[in-house]
Amino acid sequence: MQLALSPMHESLVIATGKREMPYLLVFLLFIAQAALAADDQAVSGQQWLEKADVAMQSSTYQGMVVFLKNGRVDIMKHSHSFENGDEIETLTSLNSPLREITRHGSRVSCTLKDTQQEVEAPRPTDRSLIVNLPINSQVLEDQYLLTTAGQEIVALRPTQVIAVLPKDDLRYARKIWIDTETFLPLRAEVYGLDGTVLEQVMFADLTVSGSSREPAIHAKHVEYHERVKKQAAEKFNQSRFLLEYWPPGFEALFFADKAMLTSKKTVEHLLLSDGFSNLSIYFEAKEPRERGLEGLRTLGAVNSFSRTVGDIHVTVLGEVPARTVELIAKGIVLR
Template sequence: MMFAAEALGGTGESRHGDAVRWLMDMRQAVTQLNYRGVVAYLKDKHVESFQLVHAFTGGTEHERLVSMNTPLREVVRNAEKVSCYFPDTKTVFVENKPPRRSVLLELPEDLKQLSRHYDFKLEAQEYVAQRLSQVISIEPRDDFRYARRIWVDLESKLPLKFELIGENGQAVEQMMFTSLSIEEIIPDSELNASTKVDAFTWQVNRREAMPLRSLKWALRSVPDGFQMISYTRLIRTPTEHPVEHILLSDGFSSVSIYIDELGGDIVKGHQKKVGAINAHSRKIDRYLVTVMGEVPAKTVQAIAGGVHLQVNDAHD
């Protein structure tokens, strides 16, 4: 059963407000409901399936995501940290006090603020995983970000399906629940990591939060709406070689800036595109700066071009 968007009635402004309210309900549902399901991801023409378990207990979120096909991985998240396990390579990434919340979608705190950069519209109602959902389109008001479509379950308000739309108007990334159940209680045993880490054979990579006052980089050409979400340092064992990481986000679209101190010559202006992800690298003094994210190429180019060392550190 499908309804035309025009049947929703109201002015464009009122429909925009209706769509924002749907997304606010979705954000609350993603955070506060107990649910489990199987999620299929289509990315770079490759399909991956995951088992997802989510619980909200004592005012705290707990989440566990386990891959069902190669490459094997497991992600466990709570308010204190996110741990990503890769059994094939015996590698684990640990981040304390993570800035992001849902592993399903980027969910901004202030949707109304995003109206400066995106237009929200209610579209048709469609079935996903045998559940009726409201389709919401998210159109950028400039060409620094991608469009999106989200299918929100009428009953639970959970996102059942998600599409990221590339520059050519085609979906370059999709997420969809193939099965979903809402639970009264999720046992703690289902939220704990099943992967066992051996400190002698596993490589443990830690992401540590850094004070902003220690940031020696200036960002001079960040598109309007993108703000710094976190500044961290990634420490990889056994070399303990640090890589700085600056995370920018406008609420939906996020961009990572990786800064690695290297020796030798590096090709300037190196550009790469994989599916929805664009990346741009350049050498600044003794550092390799790589900007990447699920944003158009011009966005990463602009940000990379504006990264500069503070003057007093440029020739240490």
């Protein structure tokens, strides 16, 4: 077999002599193949996630979803469909307290079955109720290594396992099991820094009825995402707060005044996200002689860090390691 040599290879032949050339060529080909394979794998992991995000928005499906969080288990009936071109997603509890959570486009509401009381969520969202996936996973290559990690069966369906490995210790690692036929994510796990499973969500069964207007729906999500990012960044830049430490890869998605549901206290709320993990920062006016939260708190995957900055009580909270919330909280200053 004859190999066509590139000018670089020819110069190597001259430099090394003909005897060593075949070995060197084999070595170089091996390196190149390994590099290409690694590239393929990285792109593949990214593509799987992109396909999963599109599939979640554009497919009509229903099934039973099991949530494992902080040592507790809950099972809910989940469905995703369309009504007049808008997405309708519902989660219905099978255990007390009985409730049905509905997302109609970006409007989220909950109906409590006991009282038939319907309450609207204070913050709309157009993202899935069960799994958080980035709209554009390409921008995350500095923060995460997205790679394929074998195939497994979930809910009697073959899935491709995607490992989402953070490149720093500011966020958690994840594994996502994506249906190889429908591209729907059927299972997701979040791992702590010590490798223990912090959260898990999994379809116990799934029925897919079809898909609808795939490109249009995804384009709508991308447009919405860009718009809210711009609005949030502009609003926050005009506020009196400054984040001296902005965690890499996180973008502002929401910034507004709001009244808390129970205490009715007015807070300013900044929501950041890196696509997988969300972080909330609450700025609340400190009342005289008030003893607010201070320091670190942990609940499963969620960590929070609170401190007082001047006359403001600040709490940073999210599904990230303790170090991340502490770094952000300690870097908050008043302009």
